[in-house]
Amino acid sequence: MIKSFNTVLSQKAKEPRLKQSFVMVSVLLATLSLLVSLQGITSDQSDVGLNTVEMIENHGYPCENHYITTEDGYILTYQRIPHGKNDDGSGQKPVVLLMHGLLSSSADYVNMGPDRSLAYLLSDIGYDVWLGNSRGNAWSRNHTDPEVLADAEKFYDFTWHEIGYYDLPAAIDHILEMTGNDGLYYVGHSQGCTSFMVMGSTKPEYNDKIKLASLMGPAGFMEHQSSSLLKVLGNHINEIEKLMKKYKFFELPDPKLLQQLAFGLCTVPENYQLCVNFLAVVDGEDSAQLQQEDFALILSNAPSNAGSKQFIHYGQQIKNGGFLWYDYGSEQNLELYGSETPPAYDLSKITAPVAAYYGKNDHLVYAEDAKTVVKSVSNVVNDYEIPYELFDHLDFIFAKDVVDLLYVELIKTMQAY
Ligand SMILES: *[C@@H]1O[C@H](CO)[C@@H](O)[C@H](O)[C@H]1NC(C)=O
Secondary structure, three states: OOOOHHHHHHHHHHOOOOOOOOHHHHHHHHHHHHHHHHOOOOOOHHHOOOOHHHHHHHOOOOOEEEEEEOOOOEEEEEEEEOOOOOOOOOOOOOEEEEEOOOOOOHHHHOOOOOOOOHHHHHHHOOOEEEEOOOOOOOOOOEEOOHHHHOOHHHHOOOOHHHHHHHHHHHHHHHHHHHHOOOOEEEEEEOHHHHHHHHHHHHOHHHHHHEEEEEEEOOOOOOOOOOOHHHHHHHHOHHHHHHHHHHOOOOEOOOHHHHHHHHHHHHOOHHHHHHHHHHHHOOOOOOOOOOOHHHHHHHOOOOOOOOEHHHHHHHHHHHHHOOOEOOOOOHHHHHHHHOOOOOOEOOHHHOOOOEEEEEOOOOOOOOHHHHHHHHHHOOOEEEEEEOOOOOOOOOHHHHOOOHHHHHHHHHHHHHHOO
């Protein structure tokens, strides 16, 4: 039984926060909490340094790890929050799968804490919540073939195409088998949308297993990409690909080290603007919704591992236009696809109900490109440009007001399907 989301929100608001025993103490606390609320929702710093499982357990929710093997041998680790805190887990629940973006992980859906992160909000209203980890990220770096496992060139020989073609179908089969449900709700952010679109168009039989796909910042078309850095990189993607191969740069080098560097830099107040400016290059201007205190939480798990080919495949979309299969060069394309250029993904084959959410200040997935996705898929049930001028690419996950700006709408739409 799904509780109304508004009921949960109002219950959360009613939870007693102040002890009334001494008037003085109350007044002091009230003043303090007013000061805090003026600065936005405070983040729960007790999650700093914890991974996805530890964060979930830190807040008293149940958490399971699931190991899912794909048809091509990758062993993925997905997390599951089978039921909410005040729920014994009995009875059939609707199932939702949350899929993160590039360079990220399942941590995205819990690291802003129980009042703000989508996994908890959905768990609290009765969903069985599954958190994906795409192949190659910190949780999904295992393979059934020891030879592939030992060879970065072989292991990281995939793009988001394979995440959509192999990972998602394997995960959906596993989840439906474990829960006895005949379909699930899908929520993706960025690459989590790209891989969904790959699955829906290349394995159309999976559309029937999707009750609703909520796509937040649906990355695919990059034709309106104008961020000068990404545009330049995209236009030279073939040369970059050759260099990466030559120097055996098959995966992002040591994300743990990058995390530590960024953590050291960005959690110091004096450097905050530097970090925001750096993010603005790709994410969107201003970062008005990003709170300084959240950097430590974000950088506890991001960036996560990713393969170079994932970036190259996106760069090809900037260079070639459209939303196309991987470009291996004319000779190999001819062999693989029967044409010198890669074919386009046929998005009209995506017949599952789709709700699309996109931001006006998103510099990775421009609103115009998101609208092309909306026009291309077959069954759009909610076409929602977030009504906030400064909403950018990371705000889907980290905005201080993400619940009001987006999740209320997203969850209401889910509950209607
Ligand atoms: C990787 O998968 C194998 C099964 O193929 C398993 O025995 C092993 O424990 C896994 N390694 C890790 C680090 O999880």
